[in-house]
Amino acid sequence: MSNQRLRLGPLGVAVGFITLAGILILSVLQTQAALPTKNRESIQESTRNGVTVSLKNFDLELAKPVAEICIDLPTTEDWLPYPSLQTSIGEMIVEEVALQGAKDSATYSSTLRCCRITFNGASKDIKGDVTIIVTKLQTTLPEIVSDELCNAGRTKLQVANSDVDFSCAMSSNGGSIQIVGKPANMTDQEAFGLVYNSLVTTVEGPWAFTVKP
Amino acid sequence: MQVHATTKIQPNMYVKTMRILLVAKWATASSGTVRMDLRYSPQCAANWTRTTNESPGQVRRLRAELWNSSKTTLLMSYESSIYVYVYTNMYDGTVVRCGKGKQGFVGSGFDAITAFGCA
Numbered sequence: 386m387s388n389q390r391l392r393l394g395p396l397g398v399a400v401g402f403i404t405l406a407g408i409l410i411l412s413v414l415q416t417q418a419a420l421p422t423k424n425r426e427s428i429q430e431s432t433r434n435g436v437t438v439s440l441k442n443f444d445l446e447l448a449k450p451v452a453e454i455c456i457d458l459p460t461t462e463d464w465l466p467y468p469s470l471q472t473s474i475g476e477m478i479v480e481e482v483a484l485q486g487a488k489d490s491a492t493y494s495s496t497l498r499c500c501r502i503t504f505n506g507a508s509k510d511i512k513g514d515v516t517i518i519v520t521k522l523q524t525t526l527p528e529i530v531s532d533e534l535c536n537a538g539r540t541k542l543q544v545a546n547s548d549v550d551f552s553c554a555m556s557s558n559g560g561s562i563q564i565v566g567k568p569a570n571m572t573d574q575e576a577f578g579l580v581y582n583s584l585v586t587t588v589e590g591p592w593a594f595t596v597k598p
Numbered sequence: 599m600q601v602h603a604t605t606k607i608q609p610n611m612y613v614k615t616m617r618i619l620l621v622a623k624w625a626t627a628s629s630g631t632v633r634m635d636l637r638y639s640p641q642c643a644a645n646w647t648r649t650t651n652e653s654p655g656q657v658r659r660l661r662a663e664l665w666n667s668s669k670t671t672l673l674m675s676y677e678s679s680i681y682v683y684v685y686t687n688m689y690d691g692t693v694v695r696c697g698k699g700k701q702g703f704v705g706s707g708f709d710a711i712t713a714f715g716c717a
Contacts, residue, residue: 463619480624480713487620487717493640505600505624525619525635528685550711559681562654573655 431592433522435459438466438519438592444509445598450477452517452594453485455499459588463525470504488525511598524585529555530562538583548594551580558594616640621715623699631660634699634712636664637685644688646674647697651682659702660684668715669693679704 414541430439442453450470458464470477481503502517527534535553550566553582567576628655638645656658656682664674664686665717673695674686689695696716700708 420705453617457699461616463617466620478624479713482622483715483717484618487618488640489637490640493616493618516627526683527617556681558676558686559678559684560679574653577654 429594440594443596450504452502458496466519468519475514477504480505517594522588541583620717623711623712623715625712627710631703632710636697645691645695646686646688648685649699654682661700662686663698665696
């Protein structure tokens with residue numbers, strides 16, 4: 386057995402060397418594929434209200450600007466970031482937020498989640514520095530807003546003296562929230578904003594990252 | 599793991615413990631801003647989509663659609679003109695699915711239509 390090992394030694398070393406070289410080449414290729422941008426940024430981090438958001442990448446080589454961020458969330462609930470992109474030609478609003486590794490159990494069982502954000506504008510129009518701003522993180526509404534959740538939201542608004550009151554009506558495939566009371570000088574949109582915020586959990590930012598193309 | 603690939607299972611029955619927002623897409627037009635969520639239940643390994651009127655001062659016609667990965671077959675849809683948000687029933691989510699959200703004025707066609715979001 387030991388003789389066999391001695392005889393196979395040089396071959397094993399050669400195979401090992403070739404394998405290692407292959408892995409290194411593949412690793413380099415994969416890294417380049419993951420960061421195909423002329424605006425490759427070193428990681429930037431920002432912490433607000435105990436939550437750290439990291440900018441992993443910002444890409445202007447695609448038709449639309451794309452940022453990749455990772456967030457160390459407070460819980461494993463369903464959180465949505467609200468980002469925008471400030472440029473020299475104005476603000477670009479978000480078009481898509483896509484969770485990375487979305488259906489992988491390692492993703493949804495962890496509080497550290499990464500997402501790819503696409504902004505609604507043309508990359509070619511961007512000149513000069515840009516700032517990616519995540520204004521807030523918010524949990525999403527459940528499909529059914531239970532009486533318990535609805536009442537808790539109403540109580541929050543009462544405690545805050547907002548003078549806004551609402552009711553919740555749910556069905557098998559939809560939900561409706563009716564404003565039943567609000568100050569005369571408050572728009573429906575403002576009232577709905579307060580109601581929505583009373584039903585979800587929010588962590589306020591902003592988390593801001595400036596990138597020099 | 600039980601997979602629900604049926605038109606009879608509604609997400610609210612099964613997603614009280616965990617639901618994941620895989621992709622959110624927005625679109626804006628005269629009727630306001632609409633958001634489509636492609637959602638996932640790990641327990642059920644099932645997808646569904648939800649469409650939300652993000653300018654809910656006025657009631658809008660809303661439609662949630664769940665498509666196959668090649669965006670050629672509509673698997674699930676639900677439409678209503680009385681809710682702030684609507685959602686489809688669950689469908690097998692063990693493979694890539696795509697969602698699309700539509701919004702319009704009540705009694706009219708859809709003017710705010712998101713692009714497909716897939717995961």
